[in-house]
Each structure stands twice: as C-alpha cells, then as structure tokens.
Amino acid sequence: MPPTTYEVYKELEREERFAPQAGSSQESSYNTWRERAIGRNLRRGIALIIGCWLIYFLYLNRLYAASITQRFSNNKNGVSDYDATADAAVSGQTTRVALEAHIMSKCPDAQDCLQKLVVPAMERISDKVDFELSFIGSVSEKTSDVECKHGPTECIGNILMLCAANLPFHSANSVVSSTPRTPVIRSLGFANCLISDYEQIPSRSLVESCSLEHGIDFESLNQCASHEDDNLDDPQDPITDDPSGISLLRQSVKHSEDVGVKTSCTVRVDEKVWCIRDGGEWKDCYNGSGVTTLVEEVERLWEQRN
CATH class of the missing domain: 3.40.30.10 (Glutaredoxin)
Structure with missing residues (x-):
C-alpha cells in the first residue's frame, strides 16, 4: 500500500530532525539527504499515478471485450x-x-x-x-x-x-x-x-x-x-x-x-x-x-x- 500523506509528512519531519542544521559543516549532506527524501516520495507518487491509470485502462479494456463478445453472441445466436x-x-x-x-x-x-x-x-x-x-x-x-x-x-x-x-x-x-x-x-x-x-x-x-x-x-x-x-x-x-x-x-x-x-x-x-x-x-x-x-x-x- 502506498504511504499516506501523513506518513510522508512524518518521514520528512524525522529526516529534518536528525539532519544537520543550516550553516554547519554538514550542510551539503543535509541537502543531499533532503533531496533524496523528496525524490523518493516523488517517485512513489508517480508510481501511484501510473498504477491507477493502468488499472483504469485494464478496466476499460475488459468492458470493451465484454461488449464485443455480447454483440457477437447476440448476432450469432439471437433471433430477430x-x-x-x-x-x-x-x-x-x-x-x-x-x-x-x-x-x-x-x-x-x-x-x-x-x-x-x-x-x-x-x-x-x-x-x-x-x-x-x-x-x-x-x-x-x-x-x-x-x-x-x-x-x-x-x-x-x-x-x-x-x-x-x-x-x-x-x-x-x-x-x-x-x-x-x-x-x-x-x-x-x-x-x-x-x-x-x-x-x-x-x-x-x-x-x-x-x-x-x-x-x-x-x-x-x-x-x-x-x-x-x-x-x-x-x-x-x-x-x-x-x-x-x-x-x-x-x-x-x-x-x-x-x-x-x-x-x-x-x-x-x-x-x-x-x-x-x-x-x-x-x-x-x-x-x-x-x-x-x-x-x-x-x-x-x-x-x-x-
């Protein structure tokens, strides 16, 4: 299950708490850490969107296949x-x-x-x-x-x-x-x-x-x-x-x-x-x-x- 908005927020908050403070000698590490966190969650969001579109596409495909099958069945076996x-x-x-x-x-x-x-x-x-x-x-x-x-x-x-x-x-x-x-x-x-x-x-x-x-x-x-x-x-x-x-x-x-x-x-x-x-x-x-x-x-x- 993809992380909720709350879970993403808490993870960012945790990373900020333990990350070096601005102006310290480890400021570049902090920026890299934060960028990785943002990039990771951005990828998760993109993956979630792609997954939703894929499920929607498969759903439409099943509906189309069912309609074609029903039409053929009616034409072949039905009596006008x-x-x-x-x-x-x-x-x-x-x-x-x-x-x-x-x-x-x-x-x-x-x-x-x-x-x-x-x-x-x-x-x-x-x-x-x-x-x-x-x-x-x-x-x-x-x-x-x-x-x-x-x-x-x-x-x-x-x-x-x-x-x-x-x-x-x-x-x-x-x-x-x-x-x-x-x-x-x-x-x-x-x-x-x-x-x-x-x-x-x-x-x-x-x-x-x-x-x-x-x-x-x-x-x-x-x-x-x-x-x-x-x-x-x-x-x-x-x-x-x-x-x-x-x-x-x-x-x-x-x-x-x-x-x-x-x-x-x-x-x-x-x-x-x-x-x-x-x-x-x-x-x-x-x-x-x-x-x-x-x-x-x-x-x-x-x-x-x-």
Missing part, C-alpha cells in the same frame, strides 16, 4: 423479430410472391439497385416474398468454369453472398425447429454491406465486419467459399448441410442465363422483369422504379393468392 415472423409465415403455409434481383457483386449499378430499391422494399414486404439474390456471369461449355465480368474477385464476392444465403440456420426460439437457410434479412443485409464497399471485395476485414454485423458465422462462411466439392447436380450431395460456394455460383449463373437475364441489376417480380438498373439509370421498368410502386405490386399479388 423477422426470424420469428418468417418462421410463423412458413408454419401458416402462405403463398409468397417471387422477388429476385440479378446482380454482379462489384457492379455500381447493383449497389444502387440494392440500396435504392430492393432493400427499402424488403423492409416493408419481407414477409410476403420469396426473395432470391442471383448472379450474372458466364459458364464455359467445355470446362464448366465460371467467369465474372469484373474478374476473379467479383466471383469471390458472388460466392460469399451465395454462401451467406445458403448456410444452415438453426434457431432455438423459432416456431419451427429450423430453417434450411440463413434468414433473408440477414443474408441480404450481409450482401448489401459488402456491396456498399464493393471496391474492397473480398477484403478479409470487410467480410469479417459484415459477417459480425449481420450474424453470419465467419468460419462457416469461409469454409463454404473455399469448398472444393463441385457436385451440385448430384442428388446425394448434402448441399444444405455443407454448401459449396463454386457449385452455388455455377447454379446461380446458369439460372440467370436460363431466364434470359444479362444485365446487372435486373429486378424480377413473379418471374417477370420489373425494372433494370444499367449505366446509372433505370430502364424498362414495368410501372416505375419507385419503392412504393414495387411494394404495392407485391402486396396486390400477395392478396390475390392469400
């Missing part, structure tokens, strides 16, 4: 209100409207499309649609290799978004025991997070940050993206339990080719082209590019079927 709503809708056997966005992960038009139309609309109609994020590219007929317009890094970005959407998801609090895939509100949020900084795809720091923010397990995501199993057409392949990123990408690109979509971003409603974002402009839109118009169309179709 949307998750419960989606499970309830599944158990009620409602007929949803197909809503699909065909994009390229490193395309500025895809960024605009998600942020200005798809995500705002999904915030209002997520419980009424079967949403799918599909990707545009080309598949070699000879080798079955997938090529992406903006290069291999775009293919990786596409794979990461597909893996996030297709990872197995289990929730202890959901109405049904589990959902086969990540809830759309999470996977779409992850995709939007990546594409908001698409120039940095596939930077590890960006992927980890977006994974943490939207409750996607990074290790599972990385395993899916680096999975070499490519037997997606094999009915025995356990794709839902152990998804392969390259297989998911090939399937998605073939799907876009099959439905005749070649432009990023193309939004389809009920399997029909609703609107296209190309060259920084909206084109060939069925009834305008507004969020409200899209929401109203989905709600109209949903009411017809339910």
